[in-house]
Amino acid sequence: MNHWPQRQRKLECDYEKSDRRFSVRQLSTANSSHPCKRSPLDHLAALVLHGQTRQRQIGQAQAPTKPQNCKRIVVLGAPRVGKTSILRRYLTDGFVEEYSPTSEDFLRKLFRIRGETYQIDVLDASRERDFPAKRRLSILTGDIFLLVFSLDDRSSFDEVCALRSEILAAKSKLTKSSAAEQCAQPQVPLVVCANKVDTLKSEGGISKSEVLQVLGDDCAYFETSAKESTNLEEVFETLATLGGLPAETGPSQHRKLSLSSYQAMRTGRVPGRGCQAPGRDEACGALYPLARRPSFSTDLRQVIGSHTARKPGKALEKCRIQ
Secondary structure (H helix, E strand, C coil): CCCHHHHHHHHHHHHHHHHHHHHHHHHHHCCCCCCCCCCHHHHHHHHHHHHHHHHHHHHHHCCCCCHHHEEEEEEEECCCCCHHHHHHHHHHCCCCCCCCCCCCCEEEEEEEECCEEEEEEEEEHHHHCCCHHHHHHHHHHCCEEEEEEECCCHHHHHHHHHHHHHHHHHHHHHHCCCHHHCCCCCCCCEEEEEECHHHCCCCCCCCHHHHHHHHCCCCEEEECECCCCECHHHHHHHHHHHHCCCHHHCCCCCEECCHHHHHHHHHCCCCCCCCCCCCCCCCEEEECCCCCCCCHHHHHHHHHHHHHHCCCCCCCCCCCCC
16 A cells, blocks of 8 residues: 555645744744745744744743732823823833823733732723723722822812712722721722922912812822922832832832843743843832733623622622713
């Protein structure tokens, strides 16, 4: 019996596998002295394979983080009050003078602090300003809140007051367990930030006494300037303290790494050329560029799950979103 057709198919299959492996290696080495003569389709296939391999490596390098070390910071406030500038200081310690509307509303930063890993998700819910149901869901899934208004814009302060009341009311639906607690105010990690203190040329702005009279003396309140970094360290330190996070999550308290260097440190690999690995106990952090906000259905399931878990065996109160 002639087995040549079967052997031929096997050889062709082996050749295709080796050709794909060779394409990926050639893409990474980019040796210009040996120009590739394969078709553009082969190049595209190699690129896709390379991207899938890279994605798996990133997923494997990011080991699961303890649930108590994962926090979501929700930022709320009127437009043009400096929320993006404050977040840029917090995440990258940078500042841009020109104003541009928020385009990225969900960012993630990974930390390695004293042998523990931390994940902080930052949600700028500004674009949900005209969608009460979405904003309500963002509030229900938030762990820490940063409310920002501008000292030269009284309407932005009024909006922060309304948002604070909405947050406390929404969180009370998840924390109340008996009728006796209906009058108690929930303990919500919340910081109010009065930005643009550097632009005030006169006494015409909103005074601190007026703010505390409305929000209460126990409110964590700071007058800040994202441009000049006025009081921002105190804001970030308070966010960490109230949210149960290490102080090293502050922008000046940890070493900033690229994602590849952070992953090399996490997995014990030797970093690339020109990268110096941080010390074993040195706090470090990196932005995670592949982060995407969980879907609204995922957030809703999280809220319903946490709500039902608190009252086993009892008739459930509706967890109203709108």
